[in-house]
Amino acid sequence: MSRTAAAPERKSLPGEPAVPAPRAPRRLASVGPYAVMALPAALVIAFVAIPIVETAVKSFDQLGPRGQVTGFAGLLNYRSLFAQPVFIISLQNTLTYAVAAVVLCVAVAFVLAQLLSSRAGASRPLLVSIFSPTVMPMIAAANIWLYFLAPRIGLFGQLLSALGLHGTNLLGEPGSALGVLVALFVWKFAPYFALFIMAGLQAIPQSVREALRTEDPTGWYAFRRVVLPMLAPMMAFVTTMALLYSVETIDPVYVMTQGGPNNGTTLVMFYLYQLGFNYFSWGPAAALSALLMGSLSTLSGLSLIGLERRAFHWQ
Amino acid sequence: MAPVRLAGIFKAFGAVQALHDVSLDIADGQLMVLLGPSGCGKTTLLRAIAGLETTDAGDIFIAGRRVNDVPAHRRNVAMVFQSYALYPNLTVFENIAFPLRARRVPESDLTERVRAAAERVGVRELLERRPGQLSGGQRQRVAIARAIVREPEVFLLDEPLSNLDAQLRAHMRAEITRLQRRLGTTTVLVTHDQVEAMTMGDRITVMHQGRIQQTGSPVDIYLHPANTFVAGFVGSPPMNPVAARVAARAGQSGLSLGGQGEGWIDLPAAARPALAQAEAVTVGVRPEDLALTADGTGLVAGRVDLVEYLGSDTLVTVVGGGLEWLIKLGGGPRVAPQQQVALTAPPDRVYLFGDGGDLIGTLGELGSAAHAAG
Numbered sequence: 203m204s205r206t207a208a209a210p211e212r213k214s215l216p217g218e219p220a221v222p223a224p225r226a227p228r229r230l231a232s233v234g235p236y237a238v239m240a241l242p243a244a245l246v247i248a249f250v251a252i253p254i255v256e257t258a259v260k261s262f263d264q265l266g267p268r269g270q271v272t273g274f275a276g277l278l279n280y281r282s283l284f285a286q287p288v289f290i291i292s293l294q295n296t297l298t299y300a301v302a303a304v305v306l307c308v309a310v311a312f313v314l315a316q317l318l319s320s321r322a323g324a325s326r327p328l329l330v331s332i333f334s335p336t337v338m339p340m341i342a343a344a345n346i347w348l349y350f351l352a353p354r355i356g357l358f359g360q361l362l363s364a365l366g367l368h369g370t371n372l373l374g375e376p377g378s379a380l381g382v383l384v385a386l387f388v389w390k391f392a393p394y395f396a397l398f399i400m401a402g403l404q405a406i407p408q409s410v411r412e413a414l415r416t417e418d419p420t421g422w423y424a425f426r427r428v429v430l431p432m433l434a435p436m437m438a439f440v441t442t443m444a445l446l447y448s449v450e451t452i453d454p455v456y457v458m459t460q461g462g463p464n465n466g467t468t469l470v471m472f473y474l475y476q477l478g479f480n481y482f483s484w485g486p487a488a489a490l491s492a493l494l495m496g497s498l499s500t501l502s503g504l505s506l507i508g509l510e511r512r513a514f515h516w517q
Numbered sequence: 518m519a520p521v522r523l524a525g526i527f528k529a530f531g532a533v534q535a536l537h538d539v540s541l542d543i544a545d546g547q548l549m550v551l552l553g554p555s556g557c558g559k560t561t562l563l564r565a566i567a568g569l570e571t572t573d574a575g576d577i578f579i580a581g582r583r584v585n586d587v588p589a590h591r592r593n594v595a596m597v598f599q600s601y602a603l604y605p606n607l608t609v610f611e612n613i614a615f616p617l618r619a620r621r622v623p624e625s626d627l628t629e630r631v632r633a634a635a636e637r638v639g640v641r642e643l644l645e646r647r648p649g650q651l652s653g654g655q656r657q658r659v660a661i662a663r664a665i666v667r668e669p670e671v672f673l674l675d676e677p678l679s680n681l682d683a684q685l686r687a688h689m690r691a692e693i694t695r696l697q698r699r700l701g702t703t704t705v706l707v708t709h710d711q712v713e714a715m716t717m718g719d720r721i722t723v724m725h726q727g728r729i730q731q732t733g734s735p736v737d738i739y740l741h742p743a744n745t746f747v748a749g750f751v752g753s754p755p756m757n758p759v760a761a762r763v764a765a766r767a768g769q770s771g772l773s774l775g776g777q778g779e780g781w782i783d784l785p786a787a788a789r790p791a792l793a794q795a796e797a798v799t800v801g802v803r804p805e806d807l808a809l810t811a812d813g814t815g816l817v818a819g820r821v822d823l824v825e826y827l828g829s830d831t832l833v834t835v836v837g838g839g840l841e842w843l844i845k846l847g848g849g850p851r852v853a854p855q856q857q858v859a860l861t862a863p864p865d866r867v868y869l870f871g872d873g874g875d876l877i878g879t880l881g882e883l884g885s886a887a888h889a890a891g
Contacts, residue, residue: 407600407602409598409599409600409601409602410602410603410604410605412569412589412596412598412602413596413598413602413604415568415569415588415589415590416567416568416569416589416590416592416594416595416596417590417615417616417619418590418615418616418619420619423618423619424619427604427607427611427615427618428604428606428607428615431606432605432606
């Protein structure tokens, strides 16, 4: 062994050090990336990882009104959470809201992307007006909508009055109030997701589109068999993101309805906020946080895996 | 029967005139090659025939029907794209079947036709694969199968061989030509490669800067180039262009070659009327038409500068005065660098082009004989 290992070694010349390669730069190169990562990693650990773990752990503890641990609770926090009728209502509201918001938002985004991809649709003022909601903070957007919807004085109220529907208050009925939240979500996020879908459309090679133009009489078959499948990974991504955004919705509820009327707009994230900061019911709040975190990260993880599988690479 | 007729086509992209008064007749069953350098408008013209590009003026007729306002899919043309444009998510079978499915061809008929088309181009065993699993040549074949499966009236091929390596290119060139002859379908092929044009085309249209320079058979284009552009573009290596002036020497009018009169061509009386208007002319001789003379007399005398042995041929560069001549000799090298030689060419292979670059005629046609300056 020792003989074979020695064979390829180069004999040192007199005066030359036995190990000629300076190793310091290599060591630096292996340490360098970690040094660069240290600060961001520390921030992520301090403000994301530790709170996540602490929340998950504390969801099994009895917590006092200041959040201090007063004893072990086991599954008590989870049980008391599901014993609350308002929590069940918030889950139902969130389900209705999320399904409606995601379906409408993705559909509108898809149509927008198609329109904007065609040369006729892509005029500059139109683009600016369509994308302005996207760059607006949700709080500002919700406040604007509040003005629009104010009965009698709001733009919307006046339009309805002109149609003979005096004193209509869309935020005053549970069903219509949730509908307003859905509409706001679509208005705010559809242009944003349209950008992604446009990128997906542009990734389809020009010659493939032209080949389709020379071959398919109606365009529908081409769309269904080629364009849609090539767009599928992007659509899956957009749908997942829209779902995550919709479940996370809280600011418009806070600004516009405070969960009312009659808990008609209490979404699960707003309920979580109330549990903690209105009722100081920290134990159930931690339990709900842990549940949301688990389900949302599972959802996004699964969709990422699905995306990897479904994405095909061409050329 | 599907002849294609183009009448006075104009097309501009902004300030760039891509097509300028293009008129062309393509007979039924013919393979017409559109040949030219990149940016000459040949692809734009092909796309206009396909219906992928609108025109600013002029008419396009396919099988006698004016198709200006007919959308691409109703023109009954099949296009093969430079990048093949296969649908990446569909199998080879589904790619070839696509045009038939889009037209709701019954399933039983469809399978048979797809298999027949695949058989024709030799991709029968690849039907279950996806385009990503195919080589460039196989993709090309699938693209052709997709074009022939619906039996269109016209095939449009946009640089079909440019993405293949040299060996495969020569093979596919012959294969496409054979297939086209067998099917007898009118075909328009765009290329910038003169070898493709010469070998594949029944007729060639040479284009430059949006205008048709010449249309004719490969032999016509080669032996009777309409102008200096065609003469320089077709032929490899290109024709030797030499600037010349109409001049008089010792009472005899002739052409003085080069800036300082490094060579001289006598013009007999018969040739003078044709050159009466011309001050400056361009004399063109193809490298393969030039020969070295043993006795030292010819068009021009000079010294061998470079000898390039290619195996079947030898390229010899001769410098005479300020002029450089490229000569292509069959076989091995028979001269050495620095050797003094004289060049000669048959009079009917010495082309004279006028001021604007248009062909006046060959020396033979003009009734002259070439002599060396001495």
